[in-house]
Amino acid sequence: MSTSRFTFVVCLLTCLLNRSTCTEVTAEYGEDVILHCHSPRDADIEMLEWIKPDLNSDDYVFFFRENHRYDDYQHPSFHGRVTLRDPTMKDGDASVILKNVTMKDAGTYQCYVGKRSSQHSKRSVPELMNTITLKVEEPKPEHKVVKVKSGDTVTLPCRGFSSSPVTAVEWIRPEMEQAGYFYLSQDGRFVPDGQHPYGKGWVELKDTEMKDGDASLILKNAMPVDSGTYHCYVSQGTNRKKRDTDRPISIINLTVEPGHSEL
Template identity: 40%
Template sequence: MHYFKSVFFTLIVQGIITAACGDPLKVQAQSGQNVLLKCLGHTHYPIEAVKWLKPDLRSDHYVYFYREKRPVEYYQHEDFVGRVELRDPQMTDGDFSLILKNVTINDTGRYECEISYSNTERVKQAPSKLYCSFDLKVDEDPLKVQAKSGQNVLLKCLGPTHSPIEAVKWMKPDRRSDHYVFFYREKRPVEYYQHEDFVGRVELRDPQMTDGDFSLILKNVTINDTGRYDCEISYSNAKRVKHAPSKLYCSFELKVDEGPEGSGFASILQLEKHLILTVSIATVVILIVF
């Protein structure tokens, strides 16, 4: 019997459920987005371990590792610390889907999920393994934002929350200046390094940067604000946070239209930074009745 490629299918035979994935599902995202890698499995068997792997890391560490009813960061690769989580930490209804936050071009590659089940005496026919596989491609193109003259624009950038912040720099490369749109260091904004065009016109949505929110509000935009905006967050590698990331980037392409002045916040043309890119997986169920 022929099955479509890249299809997740479930086969129910005499009450025994087995699951498999075909060829790796292709996932495409833009830099800065959150990506959902959707993997569904069994709900009736005790889970021994959940392992999300990225084979090209060439490391014994994992993207995500779960064992003994809890995630184990000790076995997690440093590139993914603070950046991944299960969509449902309780794995209700067999949902092992992984959320990968704020992806960059370095996250491009193969991702595999391996779920191991326990064969207890009570559940003699529990399957030993379940696999899901994805090929992720991350584009570097900046997120496009469109606004009308007079509006306030929100450039939404989210990052890790578990690492100490050294500096936050919002830049506009076409200014050809050493000054910034917004500059933060030593736990405070520093206006000395701010470009004169943005003095009094920008602020962080959350000055405390709670939950890793580095989003910038640009007020009362004009056509002169059109252009590219980059955010660079530097983290301190404190001794107690050995795997703190060194940099995080978000990038936007802002286009401000002339005409009647707008009000409120601008709209984003494509997907906002916090939007999760969901991979839809078709499900084929075959019931064989004897």
């Protein structure tokens, strides 16, 4: 039995014991996903807690109490990414929208709802309403073939999966990766240490601010020795150091043909 299937079975048993619902949701990397949760229609929701048990933290995915959301209680990885589907929670709709999902968002989510009590002196105890197992599919890299003449300036295209700020971009040539990366930028700064000699002084970002997720690379004065495969890895959102996935988001096959002077 696969790990994801085992996790879902465990969640299902938990739901049966708690008389709550249990669902499985699959999302594509970079898209927005709705995590569904509903309480009885006639319930006046006083408290809403969305948690992710495998965070190993007391912080919440989303916390709402007495008509206010509390971002201070939220886990840093979810800051600015979770909103109520219906801010009024009409008909008991306590669903939330999780924006720009990444591989790290996969896992189990639980929704607890506390209903307003007629006895104002007592605070309601939140009840488990729904358990969701979220699966995130890894993105498929974009493949492109680029052909130029020797001496040309060439752009190697690469764009993130969303408009979220790019916190890191790494370009490599797989056949030369052991000797260093081709280009690396973290937190808006070029990192020269560890750069492969073939990249030094010859490459730069098309847009240093990487607006709208544009992490394209410019290679100046291309030569036949530059022919080969280039992989682009991008990190967006809260992930500042590590690649979001083990797969590149862009694969470029570059061919630099000799110029007339080299024929």
